[in-house]
Amino acid sequence: MDPNHIRNFAIIAHIDHGKSTLSDRLLELTGSLTSREMQAQVLDAMDLERERGITIKAHTVRMMYKAEDGQTYQLNLIDTPGHVDFSYEVSRSLASCEGALLVVDASQGVEAQTLANAYLAISHGLEIIPIINKIDLPSADIERTKEMIEKSVGLPASDAIPVSAKTGQNVEQILEAVVHLLPPPKGDPEAPLQALIFDSWFDPYRGVIVLARVVSGTLRKGMKIKVMSNGKVFDIESMGVMTPKPVELTELSAGEVGFFVATIKNVADTKVGDTITDAERPCAEPLPGFEDIKSMVFAGLYTVDSHEHALLRDALEKLRLNDSSFTFEPESSVALGFGFRCGFLGLLHLEIIQERLEREYNLDLITTAPGVRYKITLTDGKVVEVDNPSRWPDPSEIEQIEEPVITAKILTNEEYVGGILKLVEDKRGRQQNFEYVSETRVMLTYELPLNEIVLDFYDRLKSVSRGYASLDYHLAGTWVSPMVKMDILVSGEPVDALSIIVHRDFAYERGKALVSKMRELIPRQMFEVAIQAAIGSKIVARETVTAMRKNVIAKCYGGDISRKRKLLEKQKEGKKRMKRIGKVDIPQEAFLAVLKVGEE
Numbered sequence: 001m002d003p004n005h006i007r008n009f010a011i012i013a014h015i016d017h018g019k020s021t022l023s024d025r026l027l028e029l030t031g032s033l034t035s036r037e038m039q040a041q042v043l044d045a046m047d048l049e050r051e052r053g054i055t056i057k058a059h060t061v062r063m064m065y066k067a068e069d070g071q072t073y074q075l076n077l078i079d080t081p082g083h084v085d086f087s088y089e090v091s092r093s094l095a096s097c098e099g100a101l102l103v104v105d106a107s108q109g110v111e112a113q114t115l116a117n118a119y120l121a122i123s124h125g126l127e128i129i130p131i132i133n134k135i136d137l138p139s140a141d142i143e144r145t146k147e148m149i150e151k152s153v154g155l156p157a158s159d160a161i162p163v164s165a166k167t168g169q170n171v172e173q174i175l176e177a178v179v180h181l182l183p184p185p186k187g188d189p190e191a192p193l194q195a196l197i198f199d200s201w202f203d204p205y206r207g208v209i210v211l212a213r214v215v216s217g218t219l220r221k222g223m224k225i226k227v228m229s230n231g232k233v234f235d236i237e238s239m240g241v242m243t244p245k246p247v248e249l250t251e252l253s254a255g256e257v258g259f260f261v262a263t264i265k266n267v268a269d270t271k272v273g274d275t276i277t278d279a280e281r282p283c284a285e286p287l288p289g290f291e292d293i294k295s296m297v298f299a300g301l302y303t304v305d306s307h308e309h310a311l312l313r314d315a316l317e318k319l320r321l322n323d324s325s326f327t328f329e330p331e332s333s334v335a336l337g338f339g340f341r342c343g344f345l346g347l348l349h350l351e352i353i354q355e356r357l358e359r360e361y362n363l364d365l366i367t368t369a370p371g372v373r374y375k376i377t378l379t380d381g382k383v384v385e386v387d388n389p390s391r392w393p394d395p396s397e398i399e400q401i402e403e404p405v406i407t408a409k410i411l412t413n414e415e416y417v418g419g420i421l422k423l424v425e426d427k428r429g430r431q432q433n434f435e436y437v438s439e440t441r442v443m444l445t446y447e448l449p450l451n452e453i454v455l456d457f458y459d460r461l462k463s464v465s466r467g468y469a470s471l472d473y474h475l476a477g478t479w480v481s482p483m484v485k486m487d488i489l490v491s492g493e494p495v496d497a498l499s500i501i502v503h504r505d506f507a508y509e510r511g512k513a514l515v516s517k518m519r520e521l522i523p524r525q526m527f528e529v530a531i532q533a534a535i536g537s538k539i540v541a542r543e544t545v546t547a548m549r550k551n552v553i554a555k556c557y558g559g560d561i562s563r564k565r566k567l568l569e570k571q572k573e574g575k576k577r578m579k580r581i582g583k584v585d586i587p588q589e590a591f592l593a594v595l596k597v598g599e600e
């Protein structure tokens with residue numbers, strides 16, 4: 001297709017501002033099936049089952065639109081993941097576009113992710129069309145939202161399009177704006193092939209499926225392609241676009257986006273951000289910006305039942321086929337037995353993987369407290385990276401410890417600033433900026449140690465702001481900090497899986513809070529259980545779980561049988577997630593007590 005008739009764009013928005021609803025509306029207007037219709041159809045037609053892997057993730061859609069100028073345009077809507085954990089993927093999706101629709105909820109206004117995504121789009125040189133959504137709501141304030149876009153994002157908003165994705169009001173104006181305001185792609189279809197991978201996943205029926213933007217040259221069926229970062233060569237077996245129904249094509253030329261299936265067995269061979277070229281006529285340079293993204297958050301995963309260890313390994317291997325951004329390696333714990341040390345992009349990523357293991361693979365898991373990776377210089381000059389407290393070097397051998405630090409942007413209403421400032425100070429934050437982005441909204445910029453964020457930051461931010469704060473962050477560097485390893489002793493025995501790394505000046509406080517939380521979480525046993533927090537041989541806090549006196553059932557005085565049963569069931573359920581350590585049963589929550597310390 002003539003590149004002048006192609007437009008590639010993304011929709012960027014804060015969560016819940018209406019991205020999916022608006023996409024569906026655009027699909028409807030251009031006569032494509034909506035993704036919901038598509039899914040219903042897929043379920044109806046069993047012979048389409050093979051294509052399911054594609055359709056479910058088919059968020060990159062080609063639409064054909066006949067504009068008011070009488071011309072037909074090819075509009076490629078490229079989906080971007082919505083969460084900060086996946087910001088690298090967002091950046092690669094944006095790199096595949098020339099423009100973006102910035103959707104802002106007219107009743108909520110600009111939020112932290114609106115800003116973060118808008119800045120990212122601006123830094124990629126994209127043309128941005130502001131869209132003010134949900135104007136059907138009584139609380140919608142179009143003028144105020146425009147002001148916020150101008151003031152905080154710094155984009156002219158007088159021409160922002162007010163729409164309701166729900167009722168469809170004004171949505172067709174967006175299509176005209178896409179055609180007239182966004183630039184067409186550039187690129188020579190005759191040049192050597194350069195295509196950017198912006199998503200890839202494993203489909204059980206078809207193998208690895210890659211979404212790519214052809215930047216220059218032409219990608220053809222049957223072609224031998226080379227992945228630039230690793231030099232691997234594959235044959236393209238099939239290719240096409242989603243409309244959102246997959247439609248097979250024989251070529252994609254400069255400016256176009258689409259999917260291809262090649263003889264690729266492992267998603268790790270086609271990482272997001274990598275460049276594909278023609279193996280026989282390679283391009284000189286890969287596209288800029290490829291990064292092998294590293295895990296930032298680490299935790300141990302163990303099965304409650306040690307016989308399920310092999311199942312966990314198989315499940316992790318399967319998940320890894322589809323997600324090259326998480327890592328795992330075997331580790332063992334005196335307390336928990338054999339497990340895996342896993343690395344994730346962030347906390348949400350950890351939660352997603354954990355939930356899939358439990359739901360899809362039916363595993364009962366114990367997760368240890370998440371932590372970060374420290375760079376430690378030893379007294380003999382060696383530098384080691386440690387993400388597992390059990391590998392923490394002896395303090396006498398440590399010269400210097402560097403911890404990862406993020407820049408966090410928190411957007412909130414004025415009245416919650418006090419509470420948030422206290423929270424970030426508690427979390428060792430250092431203020432970078434304090435700025436009013438409208439009369440009542442404040443943007444705080446802080447440097448914070450990542451280790452404090454992975455503990456309980458989100459939940460506490462939510463509670464001090466009653467949900468009226470949004471957070472966005474990116475890795476900013478490291479601080480040299482006096483970190484120490486804190487051990488937890490249960491009945492005098494250190495439980496290795498409970499050890500955490502904390503800042504020395506906060507260790508006493510943290511230890512006290514932690515053992516007191518553990519006391520609540522560890523059920524009474526037939527004997528007294530001491531819980532202690534220690535740094536080296538120094539005990540910094542102690543609590544005692546007193547011995548059980550009576551049978552639980554004795555608590556149900558009246559003898560109401562249904563209550564009794566409920567209590568027993570509850571106990572049984574609690575048991576499932578217990579791990580017996582020495583003589584003491586420790587529930588799953590206790591391993592994560594450090595996450596719950598801030599809770600009331």
Ligand SMILES: Nc1nc2c(ncn2[C@@H]2O[C@H](COP(=O)(O)OP(=O)(O)OP(=O)(O)O)[C@@H](O)[C@H]2O)c(=O)[nH]1
Binds near residue numbers: 013021133135167
């Ligand atoms: N009243 C009203 N509600 C809307 C409108 N657009 C979307 N919504 C509602 O807002 C909620 C969020 O919309 P989604 O389209 O799921 O938002 P999203 O940004 O895709 O959300 P995530 O995928 O979770 O990031 C849904 O309940 C929608 O029905 C609108 O124009 N008016």
